[in-house]
Amino acid sequence: MTAVMQGVRVLEVAEHTFVPAASALLADWGADVIKIEHVERGDAMRGLAASGTVDIPSDVHVLFEHSNRGKRSLALDLTSPEGLDIVYKLAATADVFLTNKLPLVRTKLKVTLDDIRAQNPNIIYVRGTGQGERGPEADRGAYDYLAFWMRSGAALGATAADAAVVNGPPGPGFGDSIGALTIAGGIMGALFHRERTGEATTVDVSLLSAGLYTMGQAVALSMLTKKPWQGPPSGHRSNPLVGSYQTKDGRSLAFSCLQAGLYWGPACAAIGRPELATDPRFADHGALMANKMEASEILAAEFASRDLDEWKERLADFPGQWTVVQHTLEAAADAQSIANGYVQELENAAGVPFHLSAAPVQFNEEAHHPRRAPDFNEHAEEILGELGLDFDAVLDLKVRGIVA
Template identity: 30%
Template sequence: MTGPLAGVTVLDLSRVLAAPLATQILAELGATVIKVERPGAGDETRGFEPRLPHGESAYFFAFNRGKQSVTVDLKDPRGRDVVRKLAARADVVVENFLPGTLDRLGLGYADLSAANPGLVLVSATGFGQTGPDAHRKGYDTVFQALSGVMAMTGDPAGPPAKTGVPVADLTSGLWVVIAVLAGLAGRSSDGRGRHLDVAMMDVQLSLHALNAARLFALGEDPVRTGTEHPGRVPSAAFQAGDGEWLHISGSDQHWGPLCTVLGLSALAADPSLQHNAGRVEHRARVMKALRGAIARHDRDQLVKELQAAEVPAGAVRSVREALADPHAVARGVVGEFTHPVEGSFPALRTPLRETSGDAPAPGTPPVLGADTDVVLRDLAGLSDGEIEGLRAAGVI
């Protein structure tokens, strides 16, 4: 696979979602990614739902495209020696074990960088390498709860809610990519490797940039506002007369055109509502009028009229509708790969492209251990006899 990261070798010791998403992105940007998995079982997501007709996991497919799979038993000293040989030839190692685990196995940064001073090691953990919670395990929805993201999600009259996507895992995966690229950029300037610490909890707290601004500026602990924006009116989802939903997000320059489309001349003429601060102050009155007016229109026609008036608005779509939208189709958002077991299967493309070309084609997720022999021979320098000996002993 070609791309801007061609020539970069990544040793992927991670599992499940956040870090595997990161290494998939690196793979589809051209890096050679070698995923190390447990013999016989592999990444546990290989057994996650939804399952495909021949037994493969669509969950695993979503985060492991374009990688090579090598099976190595890290509990066996011979397996750890194999990993050291691979790390000695790698540019990057990505791992998500609890802090100290790799050190105890002799695979920590001090051990690996001694043989490869330019190595970039990214450790992606729940709570980071330091602090009182460093050895605490964590999961996406738990991070949403602990970080305040869950408290901010949902209708203000209802209970807290998780987000519709695993936001803690996904955003943390993006920060692992940032860490890898920052490490490689730093190495290109000073020649040395780095050990970079990505904590999922830190990432979730960083998402509160605007919430924290209100807390720091006003002493206000933000609360759930549903689809409404705490500092801008109108910015919310509204139900149209046909039962469908749309979202409108307007600023001062959109207020007049919005009122014109909705026939709200009295609101348009009210001087107290000309600026956002006034509309925020009179939020209840404004929102009641908007809801009543929007309920007299069918959604799709209203969206067309608002767009014609240059008022930011869009239909609230299902996932199926969003992926089938003509713009998404024209952008090639959904691609496909051909898997040796399951055949042709759709996949969301990595959303980064050069303006002169298409987005990266989705890579094929590896069959468990399919690349063990070639990787151990070509990268680790093992002979065919040594490989067969390790296999006979159950190490690979």
Template identity: 35%
Template sequence: MKVLEGIRVLDLSIAMSGPFAAMKLADLGADVIKVEPPAGEWQRHASAGGARGKEVNASFLSLNRNKRSLSIDLKSEAGLAALHRLVGTADVFLQNYRPGVAARLGVDYETLRALRPDLVYVSISGYGESGPYATRPGQDLLLQAMSGALFSAGAPGRPPAAAPYFLVDAFAAYSAFEGALAALFHRQRTGEGQLVRVNMLDAIISAQMQEITVHTVGGVPQSRAAGIHAHSYIRAPYGIYPTSDGYLALSFAEPAVLARVFEEPGLAPFDAERDGFRAREEISALVEKHLRRRPTGHWLEALGAAGVWCGPVYSYEDLLTDPQVAHNGSFVTYEHPTEGRVTTPGFPFALSAAPQTVERPAPVNGQHSREILRELGMTEEAVARLEKDGVVVSAPPRS
């Protein structure tokens, strides 16, 4: 039995944070119904990195496995009535509309809890649902910038460096996933539903638990290193260094050990704790000089034998062929009705008693509309009427 088998989730979210959170619930066995407008969620049509699929783009495929799709016009009375009927069968409702939109559509918490008092309602916003920034666009880069994190990344005199992936969206998704599970557990114990509020700003602030506390408690200012250094609060050498044929990640290396491996007496006098911050640029420069002389493979072997923490710097292509990644089963591959063979990242944790699997590929828009509405007791004639009126979109059957 799946962990969340018997739990129904209505996913009205778009973009990344909401769909990712809902997919994690689906991976645990919840019946996640992705409620989409007649044209489909915009992510179906917006390519990431130019990766346009035949009918469904890669970004949508990555965030919507194990879900069913109900394509319905919530701006129509009949469409909203059908959704309200569906809410009566749901355990979790998830949305990430801009503040005020849910109320205008008639799917806000107060309205829906009147229909299902024990509903767990998860609302994701950019900055919070009230306050001076409530109406600002909750976009990943803007929130990375506001979170304070970027002033620890990059070099002095250059713009702060942003993460090259949607870091804030991912943390917000995990926060929403945790919040939904906690509220379901609370409901199991008390019978009470509740509103779970998640905002992306708080999510990325909480992700910097150590770094911000070093500043607030320890009074240590942020700084960006002129030389190679990956974290302003970690002593040198710490970062990504060039080798003769690529790059090497070096972490928490003792200068005295590096002095022996490199045969570099200039490193020997440095004490890791005493000089790791004070002489950060000098230490990093000496390390860089030596690492440039040999290929990455040589240093992985030589430094590894000396007990130095180091590792390769992979591209995605390297990652896909790594033996540890293959051993862990870090990726899942399945067949999609329009896109063919699809490979995406898999599951971040493993359950021995209830293993996670891909039961359904990311759905075609409206693929399950008829199925879901029939489950509500609607007749074929009633569903056909909604389709004819443009309230519901049903995907044609596929062989």
């Protein structure tokens, strides 16, 4: 594996998913990530027992593993002078300081930009927030469900205009994980800039900014047309060969043939209705678009007449763009996912096997194999020993509750 971040040390004072998942990616790519956790409870994610309608199995906390794989854990009382001193000493050895603490909390804990830069003027200082570092809500926390999904326009864009309820995100940590990718990219850019110029920068990413960029094309169109972006009404089709169709066995096929006129003939052949290719209603692109609902109804009826497996065979040589609509287990077992190492198997600290989605960026055509997340305070002696503290000094810190 090409460890492009080897030799980079990241000091993380953060919890939940959005910000920790960013340093987990850097750990996948070779960085040494030291995770500072609350001295008593640890990262709040360790205590999360459910996500949405799904209980998290007790034998392996995969949500915590997703955002904390490959790190080292040290649990400190940051409100104590001794705990803060340890953070400062670690900051002096680090390339990146990463936090999701709100401005007032950073000030209270004395881990502001000025505090950390006083220990290491060359450190990259990274903040992940809900709505941004500035503005009237800078000190207001948020979750990806709110700031990324609901506030950015993504939720309404994913909801049919005639729906009674706004759709929620498609999975836990959806916006968090996209935001984490954004933070990780920002950190790598800041490190590159420092390498070239010697200047240490700050990096700021918010869930709202990540959501707005993810919705960037829709936002741009809305600003241009002065109309808010909204999902189309149920059953709407702008093109008979764009969208999904249900099969006889209740599965779905999705098509994205933007050049409908080009692919209409092959589609008619695939469904066993070649005569439709020359039907005056659909004979060219203009006619097809003028009668798109009739064409869509014909396709819907045909697709509903056969099971998915038969359609896979019939569409195998279809030159247009299509796919089976897959659930998460099928996506993980997809031949392309397996061939490219997109999902990896590993074991947690207790030896329980589980799977994680791998870092989506590969270097030198190699899939990255994530390492497990740390147990709570697992690396305390190791990290403190690197700072020069001997056994008796570490024991004293533990007895006084400064280190877990």
